[in-house]
Amino acid sequence: MIDSVILVVQVVLLVVGCLFFGVGTLGLFRFSDTLCRIHALTKIDNLGLGFIALALLPQASSLATGLKVVLIWLLALAASATSAHLVARAVRSGDKTGTGRKRGNG
Template sequence: MSLIDLITILLIGAGCFFFLAGTLGLLRLPDVFTRSHAITKADNVGLMLIMLAAALQVETWATRFKLGLIWILTLTASATVAHLIGRAALNAEQKPWEEST
């Protein structure tokens, strides 16, 4: 196993860890706003790490740029979608969850 392969495995492992964190947040957090936080932020970084890992394994620079493009488009879309869902929830007068003390 070459050094490149080792780095690839580490990056994919770290990427999966963040996807797991995002999913756990989606399941465990109390309302639409807090869930949006977790899934948007964690998946952005999870995808970035997996794209970096893939970039180490592909043959050409054109493909590497393509992976980068996928990441940029996905993060733009997910941030925009998170905003739209949040705004829709606000307009529907969903009260953000607050810890009862």
């Protein structure tokens, strides 16, 4: 009984996670400028991956495996926040210089 409840919760979480990823990708098409697209991608991917990681946790065979899933989520968060910041900074530099492209090291 409890097993099937967990299974249903897992399926729901996985579907919700995938839906968020889908909506985030939609952001690439619906938003008109680079920075708004970055908004959509970072926020929604954080949440989508979070739901998927949460869904996989009951499946983990040991504590270490569960922590590994959490670690993957944290690494993806750090990577997505950092790359979002770098892209935003490059776009802003392009705005200011008027070249639209950042040259050299930033």
